Amino acid sequence: MNRLTIRARLTLVYGGLFLLAGLLLLGVCYVLVYQRLSGNTFIAGTTAPPGLEAPPDGAMFVKQLRENVTTDTRQVLLTQGGIALGVIALAATAFGWLIAGRLLQPLHQVTATARRIADAPDRGLHERIALSGPHDEVKELADTFDVMLARLDQAFDGQRRFIANASHELRTPLTLNRTLLEVAIDPDEATPELRQLGRTLLAVNARHEQLIDGLLLLARSERQVTDRSFVDLADIVEHVTAQLPPGKAAVDCAPQEAPTTGNAVLLERLVHNLVENGVRHNLPDGGWVHVTCGTRHDGTVGVTVSNTGPVVPRYEVPRLFEPFRRFGTERVAAGVPGAGLGLSIVRAVARAHGGHVHAEPRDGGGLVVTVILPTAPPQHGGFPT
Numbered sequence: 001m002n003r004l005t006i007r008a009r010l011t012l013v014y015g016g017l018f019l020l021a022g023l024l025l026l027g028v029c030y031v032l033v034y035q036r037l038s039g040n041t042f043i044a045g046t047t048a049p050p051g052l053e054a055p056p057d058g059a060m061f062v063k064q065l066r067e068n069v070t071t072d073t074r075q076v077l078l079t080q081g082g083i084a085l086g087v088i089a090l091a092a093t094a095f096g097w098l099i100a101g102r103l104l105q106p107l108h109q110v111t112a113t114a115r116r117i118a119d120a121p122d123r124g125l126h127e128r129i130a131l132s133g134p135h136d137e138v139k140e141l142a143d144t145f146d147v148m149l150a151r152l153d154q155a156f157d158g159q160r161r162f163i164a165n166a167s168h169e170l171r172t173p174l175t176l177n178r179t180l181l182e183v184a185i186d187p188d189e190a191t192p193e194l195r196q197l198g199r200t201l202l203a204v205n206a207r208h209e210q211l212i213d214g215l216l217l218l219a220r221s222e223r224q225v226t227d228r229s230f231v232d233l234a235d236i237v238e239h240v241t242a243q244l245p246p247g248k249a250a251v252d253c254a255p256q257e258a259p260t261t262g263n264a265v266l267l268e269r270l271v272h273n274l275v276e277n278g279v280r281h282n283l284p285d286g287g288w289v290h291v292t293c294g295t296r297h298d299g300t301v302g303v304t305v306s307n308t309g310p311v312v313p314r315y316e317v318p319r320l321f322e323p324f325r326r327f328g329t330e331r332v333a334a335g336v337p338g339a340g341l342g343l344s345i346v347r348a349v350a351r352a353h354g355g356h357v358h359a360e361p362r363d364g365g366g367l368v369v370t371v372i373l374p375t376a377p378p379q380h381g382g383f384p385t
Helices: 006-038 058-119 137-169 171-184 192-221 233-243 264-280 314-321 342-352
Strands: 229-232 249-255 259-262 287-295 301-307 356-361 367-373
Touching (some): 006 058, 058 137, 137 171, 229 233, 233 249, 233 264, 233 287, 249 264, 259 264, 264 287, 264 367, 314 342, 314 356, 342 367
Antiparallel strands (some): 229 259, 287 301, 301 367, 356 367
C-alpha cells in the first residue's frame, strides 16, 4: 500500500466504500424480502395457477408453494443483485479514478513548479504557482508555497548582494593596510624593530585576506553551477601538480581522461585544495601524495588524492569537511597555516556540480579523498576536444 500513489489509494478507498455500502444494502434487502416471504400473509388466499389442480390437502399445497417462491426469490436476489453490485462497483471505481485525478490536478501543478525551481534554484525562485480556483486546502498549500518562494528569493538576492559587496568592502581595507605596511617597513627608513613588527602585521593581514577569499569562495561554491563548459579533470590535475612549489611531501600524479562539465575555475580550486590539503597534513619527512583521476566503472568521473600522515579515526572524518575544523583541534587557531576551509570548499564545489565527496582513513595513516562528478554528455557522437 505504501508504494501506491495517492490517486490509486483514493480510488481504492472510493471503490471499497461503495462496495461495502452496496453489500450492506443488498444484505438489508435480503433480510427484508426473506421476512416478507416467510410471513403467513404473503400468499394468503392464493389459489392454484390455471391448469394446476390444487391437491385435496390445501394447507400442504400452500406451504409447498410458499417454500418454492421463497427459494427462487432469494436465489434471484443474491445472484442478480450480486452481479449488478459488481458491475456498479467497477463503474464506481473507474469514476473514482477519474475524480481523484481531477482533484489531484492542482498538486501536479505544485510538483511541476517545485521541480523546475529545484533544477535551476538561482534562476527559478522568481516563479510562482499562482494557483486559481476555490479557496480550499490545496489552494492554501499553493499560496503558502508561493510565500515561501518569495522569502527564499529575497534571501538568495540578499546573499548575492552580500557577496558582491563583501568582495569589495572587505578586500579594500586589507589591501590598503598591506600597502601602508610595505611602505612603513622601508629598509632605508625603518628601524629593525619596526621592520619586524611590520612583517608580523603583514603576515596577519595575509591570513585575513586568505580567510576572506576562502569564505567568499565557499559562499559562491554553494550555489548551483548553471553556466557549464567542457572540462577535462586530467588537464586540471596536471596543471595543479605542476604549479606546486617543492614541499615536504613528494607529489606524483597519474591522470587519465575524465571529461565533465562545470566551472573550470571552481574545479581547479577543488583539485588545488585537495592536493594542498594532502601536502600540508602529511609526515614531517618522507611523506607522499598520490593524485589520480579518470572515468569510473559506473560512468562517472572522479579525482582521488591519497597521502601519508597521522592516523585519523573513522568517526573524525565527517568533521574534517566542516568549516574551520581540523583534525585534533576544535577550531583553527591563530598561527596555524591555512584557514580551515579547504575541504569545506571541496565539498561545496562538488555539490554545486552535481557530485559528492567522501574520505576514508588510509591504512598506516593519512586519508584517501575521492570526488565524484557526472561525466560530460557526448556531443556529436563523442566528447569535444
